[in-house]
Amino acid sequence: MDFKSSDTLTSGMLSGPREQDVLPATAAAAVKIVIVGGFGVGKTTMVGSVSEIRPLTTEETMTEAGIGVDDDYGSETKTATTVAMDFGRISISEELVLYLFGTPGQERFWFLWNGLFEGALGAVVLIDTRRLEVSFDVIGRLEERGVPFIIAVNDFPDAPRHPVEALRTALDLEKEVPIVHCDARRRTSSRDALLTLMRYLHSLAMARA
Numbered sequence: 001m002d003f004k005s006s007d008t009l010t011s012g013m014l015s016g017p018r019e020q021d022v023l024p025a026t027a028a029a030a031v032k033i034v035i036v037g038g039f040g041v042g043k044t045t046m047v048g049s050v051s052e053i054r055p056l057t058t059e060e061t062m063t064e065a066g067i068g069v070d071d072d073y074g075s076e077t078k079t080a081t082t083v084a085m086d087f088g089r090i091s092i093s094e095e096l097v098l099y100l101f102g103t104p105g106q107e108r109f110w111f112l113w114n115g116l117f118e119g120a121l122g123a124v125v126l127i128d129t130r131r132l133e134v135s136f137d138v139i140g141r142l143e144e145r146g147v148p149f150i151i152a153v154n155d156f157p158d159a160p161r162h163p164v165e166a167l168r169t170a171l172d173l174e175k176e177v178p179i180v181h182c183d184a185r186r187r188t189s190s191r192d193a194l195l196t197l198m199r200y201l202h203s204l205a206m207a208r209a
Helices: 011-015 043-050 107-117 129-145 164-171 187-208
Strands: 029-036 059-061 080-082 086-091 096-102 122-127 149-154 179-182
Touching: 029 043, 043 086, 043 096, 043 122, 043 187, 107 129, 122 129, 122 187, 129 149, 129 164, 149 164, 149 187, 164 179, 179 187
Parallel strands: 029 096, 029 122, 122 149, 149 179
Antiparallel strands: 059 080, 086 096
16 A cells, blocks of 8 residues: 655646635744654655645655665655655644644755754654664754654554554653654544644643743
C-alpha cells in the first residue's frame, strides 16, 4: 500500500486563489508548526491530508544521482522527494490558524531546517518504526533549539507495533512528551496528531505560568 503524496502547484493555479484558500477575515492569530522526520516517513502526505488549502510542495523526481547519497529506504515505490519544504494551513477556530511547514528528510537538505524552525511554536516528529534510527538526529536538533514536540508514529501497513513505553525508551524521551499513533493519509488522524501537539503546548504554557 503506497502513501500518496499531495499535489504540486501547477501554472494553471497561479491565476488567483480559490475561495476556500482565502484566509478568513476573522483570523486574528497564526501559529507556525513544523512537521519533521526522516526521509520517506510521510511528512508531505500529512501536510497534504490535513491542509484546508491546496498544499504547496517542492517535490522533485528522484534520480540515480541520489544513489549512495540519500537514504533509499522504500525507493522502490517512492518516486519523488521534498527538496525545500511543504506548506499547508488549517484553521483551529475562526480566530486561530495553523501554518504547517514540512521539512525535507534527506540529510543533505538539513541546512534548511534552521530557517524552518525559526519562530515555530512546536513540532510533530513523524516516525516510521521500521527505521527508528533516522529519528535520533531529528529529535536532537529540536531539543538543541528548545522547540517543543510530540511523536506521531505513522502506522505503515508492514511496520512493527511497539508499546508506547518501549518507543519512549528507544527514543530516549522525557515522560511528558506525548506519543500518538496516526495514519498520515487520513485527515482526521493527522488532525488529531496536531491537536495533541496543541494540547501539549497549552500544558507547557500553563506550567510556566
